[in-house]
Amino acid sequence: MDRKDNGEMIYLDNAATTRTAPEVVEAMLPYFTEYYGNAGSIYGLGSESKKALLGARETIAGTLGAETNEIYFTAGGSESDNWALKAVFEAWQDKGRHIITSKIEHHAVLHTCEYLEKMGAQITYLDVDAEGIVDLLQLERAIRPDTVLISVMAANNEVGTIQPVKEIGAIAAAHGILFHTDAVQAYGHLLIDVKECHIDLLSASAHKFNGPKGVGFLYIGQKARIRPLIHGGQQERGRRAGTENVPGIVGMAAAAKRAYENPEERAKKERLLRDYLIGRIEELVPDVTLNGHRTRRLPNNVNFSFAGMEGETILIMLDMAGICASAGSACTSGATDPSHVLLAMGLSKEQARGSVRFSLSEENTIAELDLVAEELARIVERVRGLMKIC
Numbered sequence: 001m002d003r004k005d006n007g008e009m010i011y012l013d014n015a016a017t018t019r020t021a022p023e024v025v026e027a028m029l030p031y032f033t034e035y036y037g038n039a040g041s042i043y044g045l046g047s048e049s050k051k052a053l054l055g056a057r058e059t060i061a062g063t064l065g066a067e068t069n070e071i072y073f074t075a076g077g078s079e080s081d082n083w084a085l086k087a088v089f090e091a092w093q094d095k096g097r098h099i100i101t102s103k104i105e106h107h108a109v110l111h112t113c114e115y116l117e118k119m120g121a122q123i124t125y126l127d128v129d130a131e132g133i134v135d136l137l138q139l140e141r142a143i144r145p146d147t148v149l150i151s152v153m154a155a156n157n158e159v160g161t162i163q164p165v166k167e168i169g170a171i172a173a174a175h176g177i178l179f180h181t182d183a184v185q186a187y188g189h190l191l192i193d194v195k196e197c198h199i200d201l202l203s204a205s206a207h208k209f210n211g212p213k214g215v216g217f218l219y220i221g222q223k224a225r226i227r228p229l230i231h232g233g234q235q236e237r238g239r240r241a242g243t244e245n246v247p248g249i250v251g252m253a254a255a256a257k258r259a260y261e262n263p264e265e266r267a268k269k270e271r272l273l274r275d276y277l278i279g280r281i282e283e284l285v286p287d288v289t290l291n292g293h294r295t296r297r298l299p300n301n302v303n304f305s306f307a308g309m310e311g312e313t314i315l316i317m318l319d320m321a322g323i324c325a326s327a328g329s330a331c332t333s334g335a336t337d338p339s340h341v342l343l344a345m346g347l348s349k350e351q352a353r354g355s356v357r358f359s360l361s362e363e364n365t366i367a368e369l370d371l372v373a374e375e376l377a378r379i380v381e382r383v384r385g386l387m388k389i390c
Contacts (some may be wrong), residue, residue, distance in 0.1 A: 009370045013324045014208075014300060015157055015359035017187060020251070027254035028212065031247040037136030039244050040235065049246045056253035060217060063260045064202065065193040070109045072218045073249050077184035077205030078108040078219040081231075082181045082241075084201040085112045087226035088149045089121055093222055094268040096146025102134050102163075104343040105181055106155055110340075113151075120369070126152070130346050131293040133160035139171060149178045154202075157356060158341045159292030160301025160348035162190070178224055182245040183207055184216075188259040189267065200224040206248070211255030216246035232343035269362045276366060277302050277358060280373035285380050291342060291355060302358040305342070306349045306380055312357050317379045323372055325358050 010020070016082075030249035031052060034143035036046030039053050057071045074080045080210025089099065101113055103125045111125045114386060122284045124142045126134050134152055139371060150172045163179055183192060187202075194202060201224055205216035233241035259266070275295075281288060287307035311327040318325055327339075338352035348353075358372070 008322055010323045010364075010372060012358040012360055012364070012372065013326050014138070014361045015357065017207045017213065017363065019208045019363075020212055021104060021251050021255060021258055023258060024211055024251045024254045028247040028251040030311055031184070031250050038232055040233075049244075052246055052250050054250045059253040060256050061131055063187075063256050064219060065195050066219055067222070069237070070194075070219055070221055072240060073244060073252075074216045074218055074229075074240065075214055075245075076206070076216040077106075077182070077203050080203035080216050081108040081182055081184075082112050083218055083229045084114060084203060084226075085109065085110075085149070085151060087229060088178055088180070088224070089116050091225055091227045092148040093162050096144070096148045098122045098124070098144050099149045099151065099373040100124045100126065100139065100142050100147060101151045102128060102153070104128050104132060104156055104158075104185065106157055107149070109182055113365070119146050120142075122146075128161075128344055130339065131296075132156055132291075132345050133293065134163055134168070134294070136164060136167055136171065137167065143171075143175050143177065144267065147175070147177050149180060151180040151182070153182040153184075154192065155183075155190065155298050156292070156341060157185045158339055158346070158355075160185075160297035160359075161292045162186070162296050162298065165192070165199070166197045172200075172291070173198040185201040185298060187386045188256070189263075189270070189300065191263055194219055194221065196356075199359055201226075206252035206255055209255050209259045212248050212251040217252070234253075263313055266362050267299045270360060272367060273360050273364055273366070274300055274302055274363075276361070277369045277373065279377060280369060284373050284377040289351070291345070291347070297357075300360040302360070303355060305347065305355045307354065309354045309380065309383060311354055311356045313383060314376070314379055317383075318356075318372075318375065323375060325356055327356060 012328040019165050035048040039046060039049035057068045061068045061071050064069055097120055098297055099121055117123055126138055128134055152163055152168050154165050169179050178200040179198060179251055181199055182203045184203055184205045199222040201220040207213040228239040230241045289305045291303040291305055338349045342352035342355055
């Protein structure tokens with residue numbers, strides 16, 4: 001059935017990006033037209049923008065248990081990850097050049113680590129188990145006297161597995177090592193207290209939690225002595241020069257407030273939808289494997305491998321039926337290599353290439369998920385049937 005002809009679409013790729021919420025757009029609009037002054041100006045119009053930035057900083061800090069002056073605005077998650085790793089490495093070289101991360105990090109972290117290796121850094125890449133969880137014992141054993149940073153994501157963007165962030169933070173703190181977590185997928189879905197979890201740096205991006213694209217933040221704790229990212233002005237307390245994106249920042253704060261007004265209720269609804277879709281796919285589609293931890297995963301993440309099939313083929317046919325999903329990270333779309341996350345979890349290249357990720361929102365319905373599971377079953381049966389004929 002081609003639902004595109006009827007103008008209908010089922011969107012299940014919220015890990016790639018989310019719809020900007022109407023109330024977020026409404027909050028942003030005045031800062032494009034009415035309060036458009038530069039926040040660095042001393043006259044009234046500029047002070048309105050400055051006031052908006054302070055309010056946004058307070059809102060975001062409140063969601064993390066952070067101090068207002070520990071929130072720094074950026075252009076998104078990749079910039080925040082780059083800043084955290086590069087600036088720590090540069091500032092802490094007198095102590096050491098060793099960084100610990102995991103094999104399943106987003107490429108914003110992994111590619112930055114590759115760059116830092118060329119600059120003289122020594123990187124340890126931790127293994128994960130079959131469900132995508134970092135081995136804490138291996139982490140402890142990897143720590144050296146010259147280790148300056150541990151960077152492990154809060155939750156994986158492909159398979160949704162949630163890492164033991166609090167335990168990792170405790171290990172880092174016990175050894176006097178800075179801890180950075182890429183929370184781009186987790187923020188807005190999970191409750192994270194940076195003090196309780198001993199997090200020194202945390203990255204987030206607004207468009208992952210119903211905010212606008214092109215804006216994010218980096219939480220920098222008080223003990224994280226790091227260098228500026230961009231020179232040329234006093235914006236962001238001299239650490240990131242450049243005129244602030246006031247409308248985007250206001251929108252991000254509105255999205256954060258929306259996400260954390262009733263976080264447990266939202267997560268509960270998403271988990272119900274997630275588990276329902278998992279159950280329906282396992283019921284209707286033979287020879288499938290759920291990737292990632294069954295319960296210790298993001299409330300909106302579903303990732304399956306389909307035996308003997310290419311994920312890309314499934315995605316194209318789902319798209320023809322008006323269903324949006326993905327094969328993993330949107331940042332690697334078009335790549336021919338199988339997912340580095342799934343390979344690190346022990347899947348074969350064939351299994352990894354046969355994976356599809358569905359990422360839901362609280363706006364999805366049971367009726368939609370029934371349609372998705374039924375359409376998926378038809379697609380898999382059709383393609384496997386053709387493969388047998390050939």
